[in-house]
Structures are given as structure tokens and as C-alpha cells.
Amino acid sequence: MLTLTKAPLVILTAGVTLLAATPAAHAVDPDNLVPTANYDHDCQVAAICKTDNATVTYYMDSGGSNELEAGDKASVQWVIDNEYAPTDLVMKYDSDPTFSGDAETDWYIVEETVSGDANGRAICNDAIWWTYKCDQHHVKIESGFWQHGLVCHELGHATGFVHGDLAAPTVAKSSSDNGCNRDPVPSTAGLNANQVTRINNN
Known part of the structure; x- marks a missing residue:
């Protein structure tokens, strides 16, 4: 827990003394894994959804215009090995990805331009209707932005x-309480203890 303390500020206004105490700041553990009290929606294409398996299969595009370069693949693998594999998720590389049926590769990771001001986007490509889960996510990151964070x-x-504005309680989108799902995200950010706990308790 982070606690910041400052001396009280005394303000004199027309003979009245106002004591403005600075509140203590501390970390919170927001519920930021779908569903939350502020984001309770069934999964739909392009919505924020849970991965549907405790064993997560992933594929990094290895050919054509969406291919990840060697350094990009190394960054993804580092994050998976050091952030996600230590959780209760079982991470498994799928060298022969599946894009249809009931057992699709969970994460299809590609280098691709995304719309708007973002440099990356995770999109549910195959929603499991009437649940919070997605059978396959397309994870898109633009060239030059494959930093760990x-x-x-x-x-x-x-x-x-989700981002902090959809967590419960809400926190600032830029707060470290969001772990690596803060926005904007520092280049070296990783999962925080709260995120790991929520994955493991899911």
C-alpha cells in the first residue's frame, strides 16, 4: 500500500482559518475483469470479452503482410513467459492455428494498423453468444510498438x-491500479498482483 502524507495547509481568508488536509493516497484493487459492475455485457464481436479457456493457445503470424518480425515475436514471448505463464493460465503456442469451429486458436497475434489513435487493439472475432467469453481474439499491434507494456x-x-473507467470501483485510466491495462501504458508495464489474483480466481 502506498501512503503519501503532507503537512496540513493553512489558508487565511477574511479572518477565517481553513485547514485543508491532504487525503492519504493508497492503492485499490479494482474488479477489472469482465464482467464488472460497470461493464456487464454479453460478449459480442469487437467487445471486451474473456478468453474462453484456462489453456490459452496463441499464434504469432509468421508470413505475409501481418508477419511479426523476430524482435516482435521475442517481445510477445517474453510477456507470455514472464507475465501470463506464471498465472493459472496454461499458455500453449499453436504452430498450426485454427480459425473456425469449436476449438479455434484463442489468440491470433498480428502486426497490423489499427484505427484511431491507438497503437494496438484486441478484438473478439468469434463471440460465444450469451456468455462473457470469446472463442478467438485477434490481437493487433502496429509496427514499431511491440514494447512489453x-x-x-x-x-x-x-x-x-477493461480500462479503469469500466472497473469497479472506477479508477483513473492512467492509474497503476490497472496494471498493464492502464492507458496510456508505460513501455515496461506488466500485470499487477490484483490482475494475477483475478486471473487465478476466475
């Missing part, structure tokens, strides 16, 4: 994590 962030969305 953004990779962790987008894989976090593919796991089911």
Missing part, C-alpha cells in the same frame, strides 16, 4: 481486462 495491455484485453 503494450503487448501485456492488449493480451490483457484478450484475457478480459
Whole structure:
């Protein structure tokens, strides 16, 4: 827990003394894994959804215009090995990905331009209707932005994590309480203890 303390500020106004105490700041553990009290929606294509398996299969595009370069693959693998594999999720690389049926590869990771101001996006490509789960996420990150923090962030969305404004209680989107799903995300951000706990208790 982080506690900041400051001396009280005394303000003199027209002969009245006002004591403005600075409140203590401390970390919170927001519920930021779908569903939350502020984001309770069935999974739909392009919505924030949970991955549907405790064993998560993933594939990094290895050919064509969406291919990840060697350094990009190394960054993704580092995040998976050091952030996600230590959780209760079982991470398994799928060298022969499946894009249809009931056993699709869970995370299809590609280098691709995304719309708007974002440099990455995780999109549910195959929603499991009337649940919070998605059978396959497409995780897209733009060329030059494969830093650990953004990779962790987008894989976090593919796991089911929302931004702080949709967590319960809400926290600032930039707060470290969001772990690597803060926005904007520092280049070295990883899962925090709260995120790991929520994955493991899911």
C-alpha cells in the first residue's frame, strides 16, 4: 500500500482559518475483469470479452503482410513467459492455428494498423453468444510498438481486462491500479498482483 502524507495547509481568508488536509493516497484493487459492475455485457464481436479457456493457445503470424518480425515475436514471448505463464493460465503456442469451429486458436497475434489513435487493439472475432467469453481474439499491434507494456495491455484485453473507467470501483485510466491495462501504458508495464489474483480466481 502506498501512503503519501503532507503537512496540513493553512489558508487565511477574511479572518477565517481553513485547514485543508491532504487525503492519504493508497492503492485499490479494482474488479477489472469482465464482467464488472460497470461493464456487464454479453460478449459480442469487437467487445471486451474473456478468453474462453484456462489453456490459452496463441499464434504469432509468421508470413505475409501481418508477419511479426523476430524482435516482435521475442517481445510477445517474453510477456507470455514472464507475465501470463506464471498465472493459472496454461499458455500453449499453436504452430498450426485454427480459425473456425469449436476449438479455434484463442489468440491470433498480428502486426497490423489499427484505427484511431491507438497503437494496438484486441478484438473478439468469434463471440460465444450469451456468455462473457470469446472463442478467438485477434490481437493487433502496429509496427514499431511491440514494447512489453503494450503487448501485456492488449493480451490483457484478450484475457478480459477493461480500462479503469469500466472497473469497479472506477479508477483513473492512467492509474497503476490497472496494471498493464492502464492507458496510456508505460513501455515496461506488466500485470499487477490484483490482475494475477483475478486471473487465478476466475
